[in-house]
Amino acid sequence: MNFLQQDVPIDWYLLLSAALFSLGVVGFLIKRNLITVFMSIELMLNAVNLSFVAFAQQWHAVKGQIFVFFVMMVAAAEAAVGLAIIIAVFRVRATLAVDRIDRMKL
Amino acid sequence: MHLVLFAIFAALCLAGAINLLVQSHPINSALSLIVVMTSLAVLYLLLGAEFLAIAQIIVYAGAVMVLFTFVVMLLNAGREERTYGSHAAKIVGFPAVAVFLAVIATVLLRAQGLGAAHLGEGLNAAKSLGAANDSSNLVVLSQVLFHELLLPFEVTSVLILIAILGAVALARHEGAERTAEK
Numbered sequence: 320m321n322f323l324q325q326d327v328p329i330d331w332y333l334l335l336s337a338a339l340f341s342l343g344v345v346g347f348l349i350k351r352n353l354i355t356v357f358m359s360i361e362l363m364l365n366a367v368n369l370s371f372v373a374f375a376q377q378w379h380a381v382k383g384q385i386f387v388f389f390v391m392m393v394a395a396a397e398a399a400v401g402l403a404i405i406i407a408v409f410r411v412r413a414t415l416a417v418d419r420i421d422r423m424k425l
Numbered sequence: 426m427h428l429v430l431f432a433i434f435a436a437l438c439l440a441g442a443i444n445l446l447v448q449s450h451p452i453n454s455a456l457s458l459i460v461v462m463t464s465l466a467v468l469y470l471l472l473g474a475e476f477l478a479i480a481q482i483i484v485y486a487g488a489v490m491v492l493f494t495f496v497v498m499l500l501n502a503g504r505e506e507r508t509y510g511s512h513a514a515k516i517v518g519f520p521a522v523a524v525f526l527a528v529i530a531t532v533l534l535r536a537q538g539l540g541a542a543h544l545g546e547g548l549n550a551a552k553s554l555g556a557a558n559d560s561s562n563l564v565v566l567s568q569v570l571f572h573e574l575l576l577p578f579e580v581t582s583v584l585i586l587i588a589i590l591g592a593v594a595l596a597r598h599e600g601a602e603r604t605a606e607k
Contacts, residue, residue, distance in 0.1 A: 327431045330534055332472065335435050337529040339461070342442040345522055351506055354451045354497055358458050361489065362442060365465055368481075370533060376472040377537065381565045384474050385574060388566075391477075391484050392581050396588030398489045402496045403595035409500050410598070415451075416506050 332373035339366035353405055353415045357398075364394050430471055434464040451502045455493045462486040476563050 343366060346359030368387045375383025405415070412420055441460035448454045462485040469478040570578060 327428050327471070329537060331431065331435070332468070333533040333537060334530055335438065335468075337526055337533055338439060339442055340529060341522055341526040342439075342446060344525065346442075346446050349446065349518075350454075352451050352502065354493065354500075354502060355445070355454045358445060358451075358454055358493065361485075362445065362458065362461065365462060365485070368477075369465060369468060372469050372472050372474050372477060374537070376474070381562070381569055384477055384562075384566055385570055387474075387477055388480065388570070389577065389581060391480055392585060395484055395489055396585050398492055399588050399592040400595065402492055403592035405496060406500065406596045415500060415502050418506075 329373050329377045333370055336366045336370040336373065339363075339369065351416055351418060353408070353417055353420065354402075356417060357401055357405065361394065361398065364390060427471060430467065434467045434471075437461075437464040438468070449504045451497045452494065455490060455497055458493070459486050459490045462490065473562055476566055 340363050343359045343363035346362060347356055350356050350359060368390055371383045371387045371390070375381065375387075408420060409415060414420065438461050441457040441464065444457040445454045445461070448457065462481060466478040466481040466486065469475075469481055
């Protein structure tokens with residue numbers, strides 16, 4: 320099916336995915352800017368997508384790729400709503416530093 | 426060939442992700458995230474998922490990241506303030522990340538081994554199926570997506586519509602229409 324596929328074992332893709340997910344977690348924990356924290360979440364979503372595609376390729380199951388497609392669509396919706404919330408928060412607080420956004424009430 | 430491409434784009438991916446962490450300006454982080462997503466699209470191509478590669482570029486590297494950079498510029502986000510956590514966090518942090526990475530990698534690799542053992546028959550069936558209709562990945566994908574999973578697909582489109590309305594409602598300036606009325 321994909322004759323080039325023989326060269327790289329699927330493990331490497333999985334390890335890359337694990338590394339990207341860990342970097343996303345680190346970013347989520349250490350970044351202090353609301354937008355960058357949100358970007359780290361996107362990075363984690365992408366890492367999971369990569370492992371989905373790798374498994375789909377290994378097991379010749381097209382459902383894995385469809386799952387990635389749905390994850391992409393939901394992530395796009397999530398990004399739109401999340402960024403709108405960030406704009407609304409910025410309008411009230413006038414800051415993006417997560418340390419200063421520590422109360423839910425206005 | 427495949428190996429070389431994988432090495433190049435995996436390295437780009439990791440470099441972009443690390444750059445996302447070390448940059449202090451959000452716009453630099455956004456640009457390095459675009460690098461990560463584009464190289465992930467190439468990796469999808471290597472894995473034989475052409476449709477997802479294009480969707481990754483259009484949806485993620487295009488739409489979502491344009492939204493991100495737009496918000497960064499709109500809010501005029503400057504350099505982030507560094508806060509220095511406790512010493513314990515620094516000492517525990519790196520080993521904790523290493524352990525976390527090890528756990529995920531172990532689970533994924535074990536799942537991969539399990540799959541090969543468990544799904545042996547299904548794998549062969551799928552292989553013969555793939556050999557039978559020897560069509561591109563996109564044909565199979567669209568058949569499953571628009572026959573079996575038509576309802577979830579439509580539900581997702583409604584979800585996106587709701588998300589658009591929600592985003593507009595959230596981001597709209599409250600005082601705007603009041604001043605317009607006056």
